[in-house]
Amino acid sequence: MIKLFLFDIEGTTTDINFVHKVLFPYSAKCMQDYVLHHQTHPLVVDAIQEVRDTVWKEEKRQLGLYEVIDKLLEWIKADRKHRALKTIQGLIWDVGYSKNDFKGHVYPDTKPFFKTILDKGSKVGIYSSGSVHAQKLIFGYSVEGDMTPMISYYFDTNVGGKREVSSYQKIAQEVGLRPQEIHFFSDIAEELAAAEAAGMGVTQLLRPGTKSSRFESITSFDTFKNYL
Numbered sequence: 001m002i003k004l005f006l007f008d009i010e011g012t013t014t015d016i017n018f019v020h021k022v023l024f025p026y027s028a029k030c031m032q033d034y035v036l037h038h039q040t041h042p043l044v045v046d047a048i049q050e051v052r053d054t055v056w057k058e059e060k061r062q063l064g065l066y067e068v069i070d071k072l073l074e075w076i077k078a079d080r081k082h083r084a085l086k087t088i089q090g091l092i093w094d095v096g097y098s099k100n101d102f103k104g105h106v107y108p109d110t111k112p113f114f115k116t117i118l119d120k121g122s123k124v125g126i127y128s129s130g131s132v133h134a135q136k137l138i139f140g141y142s143v144e145g146d147m148t149p150m151i152s153y154y155f156d157t158n159v160g161g162k163r164e165v166s167s168y169q170k171i172a173q174e175v176g177l178r179p180q181e182i183h184f185f186s187d188i189a190e191e192l193a194a195a196e197a198a199g200m201g202v203t204q205l206l207r208p209g210t211k212s213s214r215f216e217s218i219t220s221f222d223t224f225k226n227y228l
């Protein structure tokens with residue numbers, strides 16, 4: 001029996017366009033002001049240092065604060081899944097959700113599927129490149145209301161990249177299950193390949209704009225519900 005259903009966010013539970021056309025531009029618009037005004041916030045201090053360390057490693061350049069901000073903006077454009085960027089984006093989005101500037105998009109089939117999973121006695125977990133903080137926000141302030149009581153686990157890139165087999169092995173270890181007891185849903189073939197190599201069952205979500213692959217696919221969770 002599958003004990004944990006693990007979900008990617010962008011392109012799986014949530015429209016890619018919400019992430020790329022609402023969340024990312026909002027974080028770009030607010031980045032400079034946010035960093036300048038919160039540069040002593042402990043999470044921001046660490047994130048700034050992480051950006052400096054990465055750029056030193058990759059380009060052998062020492063960055064001033066404005067150059068750090070430029071680098072963060074460059075990484076938003078490039079959709080780089082860097083932990084420091086994801087931390088700061090989560091903090092910025094917290095402000096946006098609190099001010100009701102936007103609500104977290106979830107496809108209409110997502111919440112009923114979570115409910116079916118819980119009714120069957122299994123659990124729901126999230127694994128996204130967005131920070132755990134950002135994940136809690138998207139589901140906490142979702143268009144379907146607060147979905148966080150339905151979610152038992154959140155994982156971000158602190159367990160490793162989503163295309164690495166070891167990340168899925170670590171997730172299984174952390175939840176105390178065998179990989180065979182976990183099923184992972186994502187729109188990205190490389191993520192599914194890594195989860196499958198770790199021993200998890202996998203299904204690809206073919207949402208608008210997704211490229212199909214060798215993996216078994218569904219266009220909506222409604223189809224998968226029939227197998228549970």
Ligand SMILES: CSCCC(=O)C(=O)COP(=O)(O)O
Pocket residue numbers: 008009010011019023081086089127128129130131134135138162
């Ligand atoms: C947690 S919502 C924002 C998602 C995000 O920042 C991102 O980069 C999308 O990553 P995913 O792993 O869900 O494709």
Ligand SMILES: [Mg+2]
Pocket residue numbers: 008009010011012186187188
């Ligand atoms: Mg995705």
